[in-house]
Each structure stands twice: as structure tokens, then as C-alpha cells.
Amino acid sequence: MNFELDEGQALLRESVTRQFEALGQAPADAQTWRAFHDLGLLALPFAEVCGGLELGSEALMLVMEAFGRTLGQAPYLQAVVLAGGVLAACEGEAAEDALARLIAGQSCPALCLYEPGSRYRWDTPSTRATRTANGWRLSGRKLAVPDGGEADLLICPAASEDGLTLLLVPADAAGVTRHIRPTPDGRTAADIMFADVELTVAQAIGDVRRNHAVLAAAIDHAIVASCAEAVGAMARLIEITRDYLAGRSQFGVPLGSFQALQHRAADMLVAMEQARSITFHAVATLDAPAAERTCAAAAAKALVNRAARFVGTQAVQLHGGMGLASEYPAGRYFQRLTVIETLFGDTDHMLALVEAGGDWRK
Amino acid sequence: MNFELDEGQALLRESVTRQFEALGQAPADAQTWRAFHDLGLLALPFAEVCGGLELGSEALMLVMEAFGRTLGQAPYLQAVVLAGGVLAACEGEAAEDALARLIAGQSCPALCLYEPGSRYRWDTPSTRATRTANGWRLSGRKLAVPDGGEADLLICPAASEDGLTLLLVPADAAGVTRHIRPTPDGRTAADIMFADVELTVAQAIGDVRRNHAVLAAAIDHAIVASCAEAVGAMARLIEITRDYLAGRSQFGVPLGSFQALQHRAADMLVAMEQARSITFHAVATLDAPAAERTCAAAAAKALVNRAARFVGTQAVQLHGGMGLASEYPAGRYFQRLTVIETLFGDTDHMLALVEAGGDWRK
Amino acid sequence: MELRFTQEERLFRDEVRDYLRAHMPERIRQAVQDELPLPRAWMVEAQQILNRAGYAVPHWPVEWGGRDWTPVQRAILTEEIDRNACPKPLAFNTALVGPVIAAFGDDAQRRRFLPAIANLDIWFCQGFSEPGSGSDLASLKTAAVREGDSYRINGQKIWTTYAQHADWIFCLVRTDGSGRKQQGISFVLIDMATPGISVRPIHTIDGYHHVNEVFFDDVRIPIENLVGEEGRGWDYAKYLLGQERTSMGNVGFVRRRLDRVRAMATQSGLIANPAFRRRLTLAEVELKALEVTQMRVATADRGPGAGVDPTVSVLKIKGAELLQAAAALLLETLGPEALTAGFDEAPDAAFDGLDPHSAMLSAYFSSRKYSIFGGSDEVQRNILAKAVLGLGGAA
């Protein structure tokens, strides 16, 4: 056991962070996506046989942490980790093609998980897929798909007579309507209506007997990736807060000399370090059997959610009015951390998942 | 609405506090009980027709607060508020006699509520009362009766063929065994075994159709009284902590000049004042319909429990090692506050009671 | 000691409630209920409805529209306004500049401003904070130099709420820089239409535009706009701190938000989750305590000028905490839909047809300000440590 980066990991972290800082926090565009492609980020988690780099979970964690530190705006979590994770786990030509286009930087897919009233349960969709003469007809409504407005390809889980069916739907297919709404982190999410969308047989990917497991694995990977992103964002936000406290005076002395504020900052650090530790544990457990993996991912997200809220709100508090202004960075980190809190499940949901996993404590 | 004491209340508070301080924290004895009698405390809550002073809930609150401030050791909460409350609400000669003896300072009764595995539910006892030719036979086990070792008369709720039956059992009756154990506040509690205790018909007091309501009312009054005691203890503990911080130096400056400690003390004050407010609300609701009264009492206890834990643990923390030593007052207040937390129900139980009461928010 | 409302107080409460429900338009109450940002015109309309019944400035001197009410009555009014989802009177007008003009202004100022302030015919904003002053208000630098019959003002104010709506601004300015920083501060009124004033919006993390920077570049105002004596502005500002005590807990606001959480959670079924329910119940219990704390503060009212009552700090700290806790419950209630439950519309945009969900995430972010502005949590704890606990001299 050893927590030091090896040479390759240190190099990866350095180059990715430098590149992300250069890209800044402008909305992601085609050029950004091209840069990601050239850095190898779009191929990073995938198996070599699919054209991926197969760099492993630790590498993905480092990339996500760099995202968090720099408040990167690109839909990497959605397209590569979540949707890409599903595509990579499904056999068949359609999924393979879609993955190849993602890796080549030609496509940006999105997975549509939640529905009105579903809360964080994704495994029993109300969206229906019915068989037609030529393939499938899809109807239903999916909610709050992060970066779903930027996707050209939607992966839509639906209930069919066969079971949990995964359908690949081009975003511009007839019958697809997207309502794209801004989210507080300066990005967007889409509410998506599928109204009698006609699909071919080939557009149903995967195997209904395995789809639940495929989705669960991809979601767990995305949960852990979001934890790493949050850890990076918290670490940077604590630095920003420290600099603010050290640089600003009140009543003739630096803010950072007030012990109550010092101790608050220390508590933020404690929360962040604990979040980092549990994220390490979840990364180390990503290849474990499914029940153990899901427990570890949920445990990590539970603690990361709590830390994100504490660090985010206290950073704003320590910044005073400045923390509330959108033009200063502290508030923007708080906004992204809050968005991450709402992804995949809040603390209570995650703790319930841990409990459902039975005796995960070893 | 007005929170200032009127003249009589101010006088009561002053005289009771002075008397309690004179008695000190020595274990309660017959002399203490005599002093209580002479002060009118044993008659205070009871109706004038029973020989009581009928001073009202506000007066009882003031007395209990003075108890808390001075860490009074006498079994007043148990004998007068809880057991006395049951006796006063039961008709019949046995209950009336017992109450008269209590008021006269000749008896010290106790109510036995909990059983192995019952947690804080008192309304479905496993203790059984069965009819005999001459009256009743009582068998069962009651747990952790506060000050139950000092009682000469035990009120024991039991299940019988009639329903919830209340039996008056002399503590020295054949078949009664008490295991008296010290509690952390320097007092004692008794585990009590009733093994085929033979009782007369007259020793069953009250009316099985009303017993549940009688117990509920007495318990609610005792809950609110315990809240007032905790408020008094917290207020005094905060003063003690303030004096310690102001009087003690470290690194060449008074402890009280460290802002982190100041803010902790301020938070203790906030918690105590909120506990005081919700106790006022509960006192004001003691005469309301039962459901509303129980909700208000439970709400008060929930918040008082939380405040007691925060104020108690933080007072110890701010005292450092001194807070852990039994011979200094801070730890003893913490001990009593912890005991109060365990009386009648912990925070979770109290919140569940509030929820069970339906729409208590008005 | 009388821990319950008296019969008279209950009747008073019913009277207030009946008036509010009868006269406040449903569209305004619904918008307040949904925590949407209100258009300026609606806020004026609402205050005039209150003022017509004497509900805008009951704490003022009777000759200027005040009512000779008990503190409990005033607290009941505040609570009913909040509970019935009515907009509160604009605090800058009724709680801040109005009482100062009433107490320290001259007769001409009183006649000119007080009726217009009460009726929101003139909208005032507040120019106290400056960049760099933070909680150390007295370090302000905006300078007013006497030149004949006028002052020439240069400097900058920040966090000025509703400067974009305001007709006038009341400012603390430095008229003398020679003594202690608390000395040489004066209290002046400035017409926002005066040449040399510019307003720059500060967009906040709730997605809205409430606050601003206000710049003064050689702004000339007549000396008649000085309130009271030159150099005593700090005293007047401290006088203000003794005012507006009963609304500091935001009790009614918390109540509305928690009621909304319960209604939404009941509809969605989330209420069946006991872990969630306990958190909601605890918040409701805390709120009940805060209601009593508010009444304790209100009835301990020691009149204007009596200085700071430290229990107000308990109210302020706990009120902010509960408003934030309620906002967090709102977020939890929304589930994944929280992601898109806000940030959809520009402020003061066409108002009809706004998704009632749309302001909820904004409310979450906006709630952070309650522990920062109006005396931060940290300042309140300093006050408690010093005033109540006798602990002081801290860094």
C-alpha cells in the first residue's frame, strides 16, 4: 500500500492540470474536445482492444481531480465516464461504433437516468420501449440529464417486454424534444421527451440480462469519478480561502489571524482529507465484486457530499460578501460542489445504498 | 404574552434557590425532605382540594430550574412530579392517602416505567397483574427507576385482564427485590423485581379506562420539569465555564481571549437559550389537549437533549483536564445533564413522538 | 409571566390576518410563497397596502404614522406578514433610514421624507459597506468635503441591495479624517439621480441581481441633506442596530419554507423516509423554539436607543441557520430535479409562467447571505462572548 504517485501518474497529473488551466473555465467547445482527444483523455479508461489506453482507475481519478481543481466545464464525466462506460460494456456493432466515435472525438454521448418522481432510482424506468415491425418505439420522459444538451447521442434505459432495455437514440431523431436549462455551475442539463421515437433493432444495445449490471458498474465508476472531482475542487477552494484570509485585513489585522476563522479553515481541511481517503478506498474497490463496489462508491459519495457542503458553505462564509458574488471564484466552486451533491444521489440515498449492501465493513 | 417573572414568582425563585444552595449537593436525606415540606415544595403542584398549593406549571418550572442550577440531589422529579402526578390524578382512597402522605412529607413514592427490552415505551408492560381471591398478584421486572431505591412506595403499571392496571406496592412488600445501582450523577436508580407480590383490591388505583391518559399526563409533566431542570443546569454550567475561561491563563493570556473558545461559549449560550424557549412553549401547553401537550413536551425534550449534550460536552472540553475531574463542578453538571438525556426518551424517540402527534405545527 | 397569547393578542392577530388575506393580491402572495424575485412595482404595491392599514411603520412615532402598539403586537404583525406570504415593508425605508430621520432629522426632512418613506413613494437604499471594510464598518473611506452650501462626495459603496430600484441612498461618509475612525463620520441622504453616481450590478451565486456597487465621482449634494450633526453618523448607525429586532429571526420565512418542504415531500412520498422525516421534524422543533425566542426578544424591547440586546444575536444566528437548514431540506426534497430547479430566468423578466420550481435552487444559494449580511455569524458570536459572557479582547 502506497499513496505516492509514480512517475507516469505524476506526469499525467501535471500535464492534464496544465492543459486544463490553459483551457480555463470557458464553456466547453469543439476545440476543448479536440484538446481532450489529443491528450488521450477520451481513450483513457477504455480497454486497449477497443482503442483505449486502459490507464486504470487511479489515472481517471487524477484526471477528475484536475477537473475539480480547475472547474473544467467539459462534459467528460457524462460522455466518457458514464455513457462511455455503458458503451464499453455492451457488445454489438452499434455500441462498438458509438464508442469508437467517442474515442475519436467525433461523438459526445449522454446517459439518461432519472424520470419524474424517480428520485435517484434508475432501475425501474417508466419510459417504455415497445416492439414494432422494424425494431422499437420509445416513449417517456427523462429529467435533468447533465450536459444532455450537448450530446449528439442519447442512451435511454427503458422498460420493455424483455426487461431493462438500452436504446441508442440520436439526439436529433424525430420525436426527441430537449428542454435545455442552465445549471448553477454555468453548464446545462436537459429534460428530454421521447415521443414515439422509432428505432431499429440494432439501436437496442447490450443484453437485457446484463443491462442492470452494466448500468450499475458505469454509474459506480461515475460516482467515484465525481468524488475525485469534488476532492480536487475542495482542495483548490481551501487554497483560495486560505489566500483570501491571509491577504485581507479587518480591524487592522489579517483575517487569517482570527482564531475562529483559522479553526474553521482547519475543519474544512479535515473534511477534505477524509473525503480524499474514502475516495481512495472507492477507487481501490472499483474492480471488486458488484455489491462491494457499489457499497464503497456509495460510502465515498456520502462522505464527499457532506464534505462538499461543509467546505463549500464555509468557504463562502469566510469570504463574506465576496463569497456570494459570481465573479469571484469561491462561489463558483461552491456552485459546482452543490451540483455534484445532486448527482447520482444525496447523502441519505447513498447511506441507504451502503445499508442495502449488507455487511460491507471488513 | 410576557416572559418577566411577577413578584410572587421572583420571590419563589429567590427563596428556593437560596435554600437549595444552602442544602448543597449532599445526598438528599430526611432533613432535606423536611425542608422541602416546609418550603411548600411538596404541595406546590397539587390542587388545593388535595391539600396542595396549586401554584401552576410556571412555578414548578422555576423550582426545577433552581434544582438544575444547584445540582440538587433530592428525588423531587420522581416523587412529586412523576409519582405525585399519577396519585393526584387517580380517584379512590388509596391514591388519596398516598398523596396526602407525600404532601405531608411522610412518603416518597416512585413510578416504575421501563422494562427489559421496552426501551422508552411504557404503555405495553410485560409485567403481569392477575386476579386472586383477595386482590392481585403482581409479577415482572422494572428497570432503572430513578431514585427508586429511596422510595417507600412503588407505583407499578402492569397488564391485567382489565387492561393497563396501576398497583401501589410498598417497597418492603414480600416478593419485592430492589437492586440499587449508582448513577453517574451521584444518585441511584433501582432495578426492581416483583415476584408474585400479593396485593389487595384497594391497592389497584385509578380506572383502567383512564390509566393510560393519567400516566401520559404525569410523564409529560415530568418531561417538561426535566427540561426546566436541564435549562437551569446549562445556564449555571455556562457561567462556570465563563468564569473558568476568564480566570485562567495559557501562553500568557486569559483562555477567554482565544476567539475559538469565545465562539464555542457563544454557541453554548445559543443552544441553552433555544432550549429555554422551547421549554417555555411546553410549559404553556401543559394544559392543552393531550395530543398537543405530548407533542410540545416531546419537542421540548428533543431540543433540550441536544442542547444538554452540546453544552455538557463543550463545557468539559473548554475546561480541559479539569473538566474530567469529578471534584470540579463542570464534569458533575455534564453528568447530570447526561442522565437527564436518558430520562423518558432520547432525541430520536422524542422526535418520533412529535411525528406521531400529527400536525402539531400551528 | 404569561407564556400564552392573551385574548386581546389573539384578536389582534386575527384582525391582522384577515386584513392581509383580504387585501394582498393572490399573485403577490403566490410569488412570495414561491420565493420568486418580485418586480419593483409589486413591492411598492404591497407596501402601500400595508401602509394603508398602518402596518408599514407601526414602530415609528405616532405623529409620523406609527401606532402605539405593544412589542407583542408588533411581533405578531411581523409574523403574520411573513406567515401569510406578504412582502415585508422595505427595511431600508421603514427600519433604517426612517427611524433615523424621525429621531435626528430636522422638521423639514421629516415632512419631506417620512410619509414618502412609509408609503414607498421614495425608495431608499443603504450605503454603509465599502470594499475592504467587511465587518469593520467604521473603516469607511468615502469622503464628503464641505464646499460652501454643499458636500462634494467621492468614494465607493458595495453590497448595496436594490440600488437599481432606489430613488435615494442614505450613506455614511467621512467628513473628517483626523480623529478616531468612528469619529468624523456623517449621515447623509443622496438623490440617486444626482450627476456623478453610477451603479454597477453584482451578480450573485443565486443567479439573481440584488446587490450593487455604487460609485460617487464628484457628487455634489446640498448641506440640507445632512441628517443631524456633522460627525455623529456613527452614533446614528449604532442607534439603528437597536432597531428592527423582531424580524431578525426570519421566523415566518423559515416557517413558509419548511411548510413547502413538508408539502412537497408529502406529495412525492419522500415523507415516508423516517431519516428524512426526523430531519424535517427537528427543523420544525427548532423553529418553534425560535418563535418563542423572537417573542422573548420582542417583549424585552427596551425602546429605541437602548443599545444592543445580545439575545438578538441568538435570534440572528439561529434564524440564519434554520433558513439554511430549510433550504438544504428543499434541495433534498427536489432530488435529481434540483439540478434544473433554478437559474432559468433573468431577474424581473416577464413574470407570468415562471415554473414554481424555478427559484428553489436559487433559494439554496441565496440562503448563505443570511449568515453574512446584517452582522455576520462571527460578529454575532463576538457580541455574545463580550456582552453576555464577559469574554473579550480577542483576536
Added chain:
Amino acid sequence: MELRFTQEERLFRDEVRDYLRAHMPERIRQAVQDELPLPRAWMVEAQQILNRAGYAVPHWPVEWGGRDWTPVQRAILTEEIDRNACPKPLAFNTALVGPVIAAFGDDAQRRRFLPAIANLDIWFCQGFSEPGSGSDLASLKTAAVREGDSYRINGQKIWTTYAQHADWIFCLVRTDGSGRKQQGISFVLIDMATPGISVRPIHTIDGYHHVNEVFFDDVRIPIENLVGEEGRGWDYAKYLLGQERTSMGNVGFVRRRLDRVRAMATQSGLIANPAFRRRLTLAEVELKALEVTQMRVATADRGPGAGVDPTVSVLKIKGAELLQAAAALLLETLGPEALTAGFDEAPDAAFDGLDPHSAMLSAYFSSRKYSIFGGSDEVQRNILAKAVLGLGGAA
């Protein structure tokens, strides 16, 4: 980066675990499991069992019984000792006085003391704190005056754990009062049987007797009992702060306590209450994070004398918090029976037949000490603010 245990590390863990389970008597493990105060003889017995396998002082120099293990192995040992409910080696001996003698003592001291310290043949207690010193350790006043070949010592120590059991005490004493308070402090070893020493018990709120006051009244000790150089005691004390890092989180202790809570709650049915279960699950999740934090601290071990690693403060703060949270869950699990679940027996009283419940309430009160002793939470936060955040100069 290798976030999992290696195959070798897993084998090592199994080896340790097997030894502990095979050799540590069940009565001792049961008493540790029940958090009962152990008789002195049992603690000696347990440490000798550990020492026989080289488990008492693996971090010492190899020539004095140490093992040339990796930091991960040492961390695994600590955790397995805790997890299998074995008593830890007496920290005063193995983590504190031993390493100082090994590093700074002379050969005679090493030969005389180190084997006996490792085997608990000599029991040391610690004389650092004094009345009035609190966290400001260097303000100590106990004076050692050189008189020929001996020191004459006068003064008082406080919070001396197990002074009633100890054969020797290691003390910081003032040998020179002229310079800065950190100067003129020396590190000496004192036989507790020396005339002039008296021990007064301090009873604590957990109902037990762990700590004491120790009085020195003209106590004479030979100068051979000075460790290292006169006047450098403060340096040696600081050296100690860099030691004993991996056990500061009390990870295994928290684990045992939480396991006990879960077992009791499962038996009583309380586990069916989701609100309770969430609290327990959260504590377990926090503990899992703490286990990783502990390994991070262990593997970042920079050797003796490298000074303070601030991440240790995270471990210390969070370990205490979790131990206290677990104690609170224990209290909740007991329900009304908490009232009588402790305070029943005198310390070191006849050991058989103690109710296994009897120490639980004691555990609740005892847990408070973890955020006070060994560098209070407040001191740890100061360290973090200064060392990691670069914020300093506070009052």
C-alpha cells in the same frame, strides 16, 4: 500509487492476527472488548505476550528489540492489536520514554532500561503536565536543583495516567530558569519509590481512577538519571511528538466500539429504526475513511525526528470525534438502561462477574478525554491552520 494491500502485506496481517488470537488469553480480550478497566497484572501479561513475538516495540532500533518493518506493517500491527481486542503496549513505555532513551540516553541507561521497558518489567508513567500549564507545556515549574552528584526536585505534576501502577516516572523538570521558557528544561527518570514522592488520585467523571497528581518534595535523584544533555529536555519532548503517529486515530478501538453498537442494536431490534441506522452507517463510513487516513499517515512516515506531520492532526481530531460518536451511539443503544450501565464497581475491584454492560456509560464519559489529552482538538486545529494553511499569529 498502490491503493490496495499487497499480497505480502495481507500475509503479514494474517500472521499477526493468527498469533494474537492464539496467544492472547480470551479473558483479556473479552475485558478489552467490554471496555473494562484492566488490572495491572493483566496489562503486564498482555504486553509480555506481544513482546515475545516482537510486537511490543517494532519501531525501536533493531539492536534493542525493534523490527525492520515498513510503516505499513507497523500500521497493520497496530490495527490488528486493536481489532482483535488486545491491550496495546503501554504507550508511556514503548512510544514515549523508550525512543528517547534509545536516541539520547547513554549506553548504561539503554542497557538498564530498554529491555525492561519493552517487556513492561518496569512500568513508566509520564510527568509532563503541571497544574496551570494546560496546553502551554513549556511553562512548567517543577525545579531540579543540582547538588553534587544529585538533583533535588520540588514541584507537582498532574494528569499522570497510571501513576498508581508505575515503577518509574519520566519527567520534564526545570534545571535553569534564566532563559526562554523552552530553555532550561531537562528530561529525567525518577524511581517512584524515592522518598519525597507522593501520589494523589484524581477521580474522573467516568467513575474510575486513571489519573493522578504526583508531588515532589525534596526528592533526590542521582545525576545518572538525567537523559541526554541538561537543558535539552524540550528538544527531546518535541522529538516524541514525531513518534507514535499511527495509533493516534484509535481506528481499531472505534471499530470495536461500532461493532458492539451494531451487535447490540441488532439484538435489541433498534437496528430496524432507519434514523438510527443512518447514524450508525455514517459513523462506519467515516471510520472507513479514517482507516485510509491512518494508512496515509503511516506510509508518509518520515522517520524519527522529522518533526510534526500535520496530517496526524486530521487523524487525531477525527479519531476522537468518532470515538465520541460511537460512545453516543452506545448510549442511544442502551436506552433507559443507560442510567445504570456503569459506575457499579471500584477500579481494580474483584474482576469476575462484572456485568458486561457495566462499563458502557463509563466509556461515554471517558471518551471526552480523547479530544483533550495528547494535544487537544484546539491545539490540533492551531497546528493545521499554521502548518498546512499558513495561517498564524492567532490569539
